[in-house]
Amino acid sequence: MVSSMKNPLRKRFLRDLRSDCGKYIAVFLFLVLFIGIVSGFLVTDNSVHASYVESFTKYNVEDGHITFTKHPDDALLRKLEDANDLRFTPLFYKNEQLETEDGTKKTVRIYAPRSTVNTVCLMKGALPAAADEIAVDRLFAETNGIAVGDVLRFSGKAYTVSGFVALPDYSCLYESNSDMMFSAIGFGVGVVTDAGFAALGDAHLSQNYAWKYNTPYTDDAEQDARSQTFMDSLEDILKEEAQDVLQAKVDAVWDEAKTLAATLEPQFRTAAETIERKVTDASAKAVEKAVQSLSEEETFALLLKKSGMDEETFYEKMMDAAGLTAAQKMRLALDARTKGEQELLAEAMEMAGKSEDDLTALALSVAGLTQEEAAEAMLDAVCKKKGTTVEALVAAELGTTEAALKAMQDAFEEAQSLMDDADLAKQEPPKIDLDALENDAETGFDFSFDEIYGLLDKVDATKLYDTSNIRETLAKLRKLTDVRFDDNEIVGVSDYLPRYRNLAITFTGEDMGSDKASITLISYIVIAILAFVFAVTTSNTI
Amino acid sequence: MLTERNEHEVYEMAFVEMRDIHKAFGAGDSRVEVLRGIDLSIEKGQLCVLLGPSGSGKSTLLNILGGIETADTGSVCVDGERIADLREKALTNYRRRHLGYVFQTYNLIPNLTVRENIEVGAYLSDHPLDVDELMDMLGIADQRNKLPSQLSGGQQQRTSIGRAVVKNPDILLCDEPTGALDYNTSKEILKLIENVNQKYGCTVVMVTHNDAIRHMADQVFYLRDGAIRKSYYSEAKVSASELEW
Numbered sequence: 001m002v003s004s005m006k007n008p009l010r011k012r013f014l015r016d017l018r019s020d021c022g023k024y025i026a027v028f029l030f031l032v033l034f035i036g037i038v039s040g041f042l043v044t045d046n047s048v049h050a051s052y053v054e055s056f057t058k059y060n061v062e063d064g065h066i067t068f069t070k071h072p073d074d075a076l077l078r079k080l081e082d083a084n085d086l087r088f089t090p091l092f093y094k095n096e097q098l099e100t101e102d103g104t105k106k107t108v109r110i111y112a113p114r115s116t117v118n119t120v121c122l123m124k125g126a127l128p129a130a131a132d133e134i135a136v137d138r139l140f141a142e143t144n145g146i147a148v149g150d151v152l153r154f155s156g157k158a159y160t161v162s163g164f165v166a167l168p169d170y171s172c173l174y175e176s177n178s179d180m181m182f183s184a185i186g187f188g189v190g191v192v193t194d195a196g197f198a199a200l201g202d203a204h205l206s207q208n209y210a211w212k213y214n215t216p217y218t219d220d221a222e223q224d225a226r227s228q229t230f231m232d233s234l235e236d237i238l239k240e241e242a243q244d245v246l247q248a249k250v251d252a253v254w255d256e257a258k259t260l261a262a263t264l265e266p267q268f269r270t271a272a273e274t275i276e277r278k279v280t281d282a283s284a285k286a287v288e289k290a291v292q293s294l295s296e297e298e299t300f301a302l303l304l305k306k307s308g309m310d311e312e313t314f315y316e317k318m319m320d321a322a323g324l325t326a327a328q329k330m331r332l333a334l335d336a337r338t339k340g341e342q343e344l345l346a347e348a349m350e351m352a353g354k355s356e357d358d359l360t361a362l363a364l365s366v367a368g369l370t371q372e373e374a375a376e377a378m379l380d381a382v383c384k385k386k387g388t389t390v391e392a393l394v395a396a397e398l399g400t401t402e403a404a405l406k407a408m409q410d411a412f413e414e415a416q417s418l419m420d421d422a423d424l425a426k427q428e429p430p431k432i433d434l435d436a437l438e439n440d441a442e443t444g445f446d447f448s449f450d451e452i453y454g455l456l457d458k459v460d461a462t463k464l465y466d467t468s469n470i471r472e473t474l475a476k477l478r479k480l481t482d483v484r485f486d487d488n489e490i491v492g493v494s495d496y497l498p499r500y501r502n503l504a505i506t507f508t509g510e511d512m513g514s515d516k517a518s519i520t521l522i523s524y525i526v527i528a529i530l531a532f533v534f535a536v537t538t539s540n541t542i
Numbered sequence: 543m544l545t546e547r548n549e550h551e552v553y554e555m556a557f558v559e560m561r562d563i564h565k566a567f568g569a570g571d572s573r574v575e576v577l578r579g580i581d582l583s584i585e586k587g588q589l590c591v592l593l594g595p596s597g598s599g600k601s602t603l604l605n606i607l608g609g610i611e612t613a614d615t616g617s618v619c620v621d622g623e624r625i626a627d628l629r630e631k632a633l634t635n636y637r638r639r640h641l642g643y644v645f646q647t648y649n650l651i652p653n654l655t656v657r658e659n660i661e662v663g664a665y666l667s668d669h670p671l672d673v674d675e676l677m678d679m680l681g682i683a684d685q686r687n688k689l690p691s692q693l694s695g696g697q698q699q700r701t702s703i704g705r706a707v708v709k710n711p712d713i714l715l716c717d718e719p720t721g722a723l724d725y726n727t728s729k730e731i732l733k734l735i736e737n738v739n740q741k742y743g744c745t746v747v748m749v750t751h752n753d754a755i756r757h758m759a760d761q762v763f764y765l766r767d768g769a770i771r772k773s774y775y776s777e778a779k780v781s782a783s784e785l786e787w
Contacts, residue, residue, distance in 0.1 A: 008654060008661040015653045 023537065026532070039466055040524045042516065049512045052171070059119045060170035062210035062503065063217075064227065064498035065091060066234075070491045071207050077225035083233040084226070086211045089117040094204040096154035096195070098188075106144065107175060108136065108154065109189045111167075112197040117210045118169040120191055124148060125163025134159035138166055140173060140188025157199055169210075172507040177497055182507070192387055208495070220500050227498040234493065239434050242490040247430045249489075253480055254429035260477045267470045272412065275464050281407075282397035286390070287375045289397075290382035297342070299365065302381055303374070307367035315341065317366045322352035402462040411455045431459060543652035551569050555619060556634065557745060558607065558713070563616035565602055565768075574757035576602045577613070578768040578783065584761060586658040586712075589739045591745045591756050594765035600749040601717055604767070607747065608641055608715050609633045638666050642706030642744070644735075646718040648698045650690040650705075656697075660704040665711065667709035671742070679741070680704050680734060716748040720755075725787070732758060732782040754787035 016024070017024060055061065063086070077088050091111065098106040113127075114120055118128065123138045134152060140162050146152070150161045167189050175187040185400070192200075217223045304314050319329065328351045330345055349359050364374055383389055395402040437489040452474060456467045499505055565577040571755035576599045584590050592600045605611040606618060609625055618625050620640060628636055642663070650659050657673065659706045679681045680700045690698055699719060706714055716735060720728035736758060741744045748755070756762045764772040 005661070007665055007667050008658040009651070011658060012653050019653065095777065 004105040020537070026534075031530070033210050034523070034526055037518055041519050045512055045519075049509065052509055052512065053500075054166050055071065055121075055171075058196060059121060060088075060117050060212070062091075062117050062499060063212050063223070064161050064230075064502070065169075065208055065210045065495070066493060066497075068207040068209070069493035069494050070488060072491045074375045076491060079211070079237055083237065084211075084230045084232075086208040086213045088133070088211050091118065091208045092197070093208055094200050094205050096200060096204060099153040099156075104274045105174060105186065107187050108233045109175075109187070110134070110154070110197065110200065111189065112194055113192050114167075115193060117212060118167060120329050122165040122168055122169065123164045125161070127165070128159075128162045128191060128193050131193055131199060133162040133196065134161055134190045134192045135163045135165045136161060137170065137173065137184075137188045138164035139184045139498075143235060144188070153201060155203075159192065159196065162179065167191070168505070169502070169505050172504050172511075174504040174507065177501070179503075182503070194463065195319040200247055200290065206494075212496060227500075229533050230498075234496070238491060238493065243432055243434050245416045245490050246434075246485060249485070250432055251429050257477060257480050259471055264470065264473045264477065271467065271470065272461070275408075275459070275462075278464055279394065280449070282394045283390075286393040286397045287379050290379045290393070291375060293382055294378055298381070299360075299378065302377060303363050303367045303369070305371055305443075306374075306377055308412075311341070314366065318345065319348050320363060321362050321366055322348055322354060324352055324433065328352075398462070398464060400464065404458070408458045408462050408464070408500070411458045413450070415422060430453075450475070555622060557586035557621060558582075558747075559617075559619040560603075560607070561617045561619075563606060563613045563618070564604065564638065564700055565599075565611070565614050576768050578688075580616070580768075580770055582763060582770060582773070584745060584747065586745055587739070588760040589736065589744045589758065590748070590761040590763070591752060591759035592747065592749045592763050592765060593751065593756055595751060598765040598769040600751075600765050604715055604717055604747065604749050607713075608643060608748075609637050638709075639668065640671070641713040642709050642711035642714045644699070644703050644706050644714065644716040644719045646721040647661060648690070648695075650703040651783055652702055655689055656682055656688050656693070656701045656704075658759055659690070659701055660708050663705040663708040667711075669710050669712050671708050673708060674682070676708050679737065686690040694727075695723050699723060701733050707742065707744075707782060710742065710759070711744055713745045718750055720750070720752065720781065728752075729782060729785060732785065734756055734783045752787060754785050757785055758782045 092110050093111045095107055098108050100106055111156050120135070122135070128135050133151070136146060136152070140490050141161070142147070146161060148161050148163055152159050152161060165170070170189045172182045173184045174182040174191070196496075213226065215228060270308055291299075303312060307314060308509070309317070319332070324332070328348075331350075332348055334342055335347060345359070349355075354362070364371065367374075379390060379393075383393070389402070391405065392402045395405045400406065453471075456471060459465050459467050560580055562576050562579040566573055566575045566577070567699045568574055580603060588662065592603065594600045601606075602611065606613050607620075610627075612626060620636075624635070625636055629650070633735065643782065654662065657677065660673050660676065662705075664673055677686055680703065682697055682700045682704065685693060685697055690701065693701065699722075703719070719735065720731055723731060732755065734750065737747060748759075750776070757776070759776055760779060761775050762773065763770050
């Protein structure tokens with residue numbers, strides 16, 4: 001190649017530029033404009049993002065917030081603070097409905113003044129100074145056409161707008177973190193004075209607390225780890241607290257139940273004793289009646305049979321037992337030819353100087369039977385004769401049926417073991433363990449009310465005893481043991497939101513990130529289009 | 543590189559030797575055999591014409607000789623060098639050193655003047671001819687500063703020939719150089735090519751389907767269906783200016 005010669009192809013470039021200068025100027029201007037727009041956007045985006053990040057420290061933005069269902073006492077808050085190395089700041093709010101002319105629903109979350117955490121940024125006007133003044137979110141005010149000096153009504157109370165503010169924990173107006181999109185039309189935030197806050201009443205009060213960690217975290221991962229620990233300790237501490245409250249309630253119920261049980265016991269005892277006495281009396285009466293119903297002959301025939309002797313021996317023994325002399329016996333032997341056994345016996349008793357009662361006692365001793373055995377045997381004989389049973393006789397005597405009496409007696413036997421188990425005095429109150437508790441049905445009271453009422457029904461059926469006083473006590477006990485726990489009695493959590501998951505705080509930053517991504521994407525697309533245009537327009541010269 | 547044996551062959555070989563050249567395009571059903579065993583030799587300094595109808599394989603043969611395409615089988619030797627053995631860079635050098643190419647459609651660079659277009663050829667050569675002298679010879683000295691778009695077809699083809707010849711090539715390959723030109727201009731161009739052949743002694747291989755042109759050739763090859771049907775040395779060669787068609 002000839003080195004002294006310059007490549008003539010080089011001359012094309014300048015000529016190309018000159019001949020197509022219009023095209024190149026257009027492309028150049030377009031590039032300048034485009035680079036200007038993109039870089040301007042990126043610079044703005046970066047500086048806005050920087051001030052957004054800076055606002056976290058400037059306005060001392062919360063690390064998260066938690067809303068309790070009930071006012072937590074200081075001890076509980078201190079316990080949670082110590083367990084997680086953080087500090088709570090009350091950030092109470094009330095979700096109030098803004099009264100609008102056309103009746104559209106607009107919620108304003110009204111906060112008490114903030115002094116330490118999530119401090120207020122005043123955009124226009126002034127912060128509220130009087131009880132009837134309010135400062136509302138700037139964006140909410142603008143989208144709803146609210147001006148400084150306007151009067152807003154909540155729950156019938158009028159507040160004059162003193163100014164527009166921005167709350168650092170609501171850089172995006174998300175009413176709830178689960179909302180798909182935020183709406184500055186239907187939801188806004190506002191700040192009033194302490195007096196103004198109190199004037200709204202407590203109907204819509206939320207026990208909300210913001211927290212800040214005592215030592216700052218470095219990244220989202222650490223924040224997440226801390227949040228997990230916090231949630232765990234929250235669960236533990238609240239459960240412990242609830243357990244104490246519930247246990248106290250159970251203990252109180254237990255004491256009351258014990259008192260009632262102590263009343264119930266003698267009532268049962270009286271009832272049992274009364275019934276037993278009635279049954280015993282009735283039995284005695286039944287026996288007496290049975291004995292009286294038998295004739296003398298029948299009684300003697302029965303005793304003879306029970307003694308197992310023949311008639312002659314029995315009478316002889318009777319006479320021996322009566323202590324007759326030989327001469328008296330001879331006399332009786334002579335009379336025996338003309339008189340019957342009974343007459344002879346009566347004569348013998350007369351000789352021995354014994355009464356008719358003595359005769360019966362004598363006959364019993366000769367037959368070798370006790371009074372009771374004899375009575376029983378006589379009762380049996382009567383039952384057999386009449387074709388009935390002892391129980392039926394007793395029942396008849398008591399004025400009830402045999403079945404009802406039998407059922408009652410069986411029930412009493414069963415009840416004996418039941419009553420032993422249910423002796424509250426010997427038992428400890430049940431221990432509340434929320435971990436083990438599957439549902440609220442199980443409270444530890446082991447009363448078989450149905451069985452007790454069954455027993456009482458059986459007693460009523462016999463009409464032997466008036467159970468109304470026992471029923472009254474039982475009803476009290478049953479009402480007492482039907483323990484119901486109300487959620488209002490224990491402190492719960494209705495909202496828990498660490499900052500990194502709070503869209504109202506993070507969405508702005510993320511949105512800027514996505515804007516940056518889209519402008520970058522657009523610039524890539526434009527670069528590709530430009531490259532294509534160049535490729536097409538220069539292909540004929542290459 | 544040449545071996546002992548090759549050197550011996552060189553001694554006997556013609557300037558251009560093509561042996562048993564086969565070339566096919568496509569694969570499977572669409573495979574078309576364009577060249578089916580071409581054997582040809584051309585002596586140095588000859589003006590040689592390849593004739594044949596469209597699709598007979600003339601242009602492909604020219605492209606293989608020009609190192610633009612490679613043969614499937616067979617060998618091509620130019621001045622004793624087997625161009626099938628050459629690597630890409632060596633092949634570029636071969637084209638640059640030995641070849642000048644004239645196309646039917648001129649292929650001039652649109653934003654360079656006539657002179658600059660010719661200078662591009664000169665720039666690529668180790669031993670170029672004098673550009674001004676060549677332009678005088680080609681009759682385009684007056685147009686030296688014009689752009690191709692300002693020229694007629696004949697002037698453009700002259701410039702194209704100038705760009706090919708200024709390199710002082712061993713072989714001038716012309717692919718239908720008069721295909722796009724009218725009768726008179728075609729004759730002028732053919733005359734030029736003849737002049738170049740005679741004045742600079744370069745071997746000319748011209749592809750055409752104009753049968754009349756064979757009369758100006760030293761050597762004529764007839765191609766049909768990828769094979770040489772007839773070849774002969776012209777006994778009574780006539781000047782290009784005397785051609786009629």
